[in-house]
Amino acid sequence: MSAAIEPGLADPVGQAQQIFRAALHALAHPGRRTALPCAACVGGLAGGIAGLLLALADETTPVWWQPPLAAALADWLRFHTGAPRAEDPQQAAFAVVARPQALPALARFAAGTPAAPEFSTTLLIAVPSLSGGAELEWHGPGIAGALRVEVDGLAPSFWADWQANHAAFPQGVDALLVAGEALVGLPRTTRVRRLEAI
């Protein structure tokens, strides 16, 4: 007998398409909030992240789970999508981060190769809020000029890491920041400047 497995998407085809569209929109318009149709919360995992995993993960995308997340979640995802668990962040196609303050250095994740930069890790980060926190200015493809964005919950070292990640283009990681039902995309092409209050 297995432990109780949480259900997946209520409408697998329709919801998966909506979630994919939201992720696509978020990465195409970095910094802008996109409404994310949510799956039900699963064992401590935010509904937004659960929905993204159900829509995007499959048997070819190993998923790395930030340590305190239980093995039950890996089983749940494996049941619904076939996605294997990646022990090593370098092997992961997706990385689930529930505690952004304890996010490992971005260099620990897969950054792709010069010939295949798309084989990198996409970070799914659950942030507490998309207001408050450090004030940032985002520039890059998909942003007209500059955009003021606030993201709460990420350690200050993340933005220093991000600068290095951005400089490594075309390689690097991408991130999807989820706060409740709002999604903000942070592709590797986005340059982030911290605005320090003087």
Add this chain to the structure above:
Amino acid sequence: MTAASPPPTAARRQDWLAVLARADTAQLERAAAALQPWPAYRRLRAPQAGMVMLRARIGGSGAPFNCGEATVVRCALQFDDGRLGVGYALGRDRRKAELIALLDALLQEPARSQALLAQVIAPLRAGQMAARTAAARATAASRVEFFTLVRGET
């Protein structure tokens, strides 16, 4: 699994799932109705139809190749005590997949497993074997033996 009895081995479970998949929906309805009342269950995966790629081997034992796609329905449900039932069947009959998943979960009950196998699976299996034997016999009756009587060489 409970500590009381050993869980069904994978082979046994594959065996009864194969028998259930070959049964038709009416037989499955009757078998499931006979086992009422069912425990409360929730659907982990609502019955859905999709495609699988059938793999075959050339000559039955040679190199594998993709033979073609087949429509398959599947369903997964879970009882409150944790038993997980899965149902897979060829075709588009969603009710059939749900019935197979329900019967699969019911058959995993450790205490009644043997009795349920005798009550549900054995008759279905006997019917399928009989049908297969009858078809083989009918085919064999149409077999033609060729004998060479005279070679027309001279």
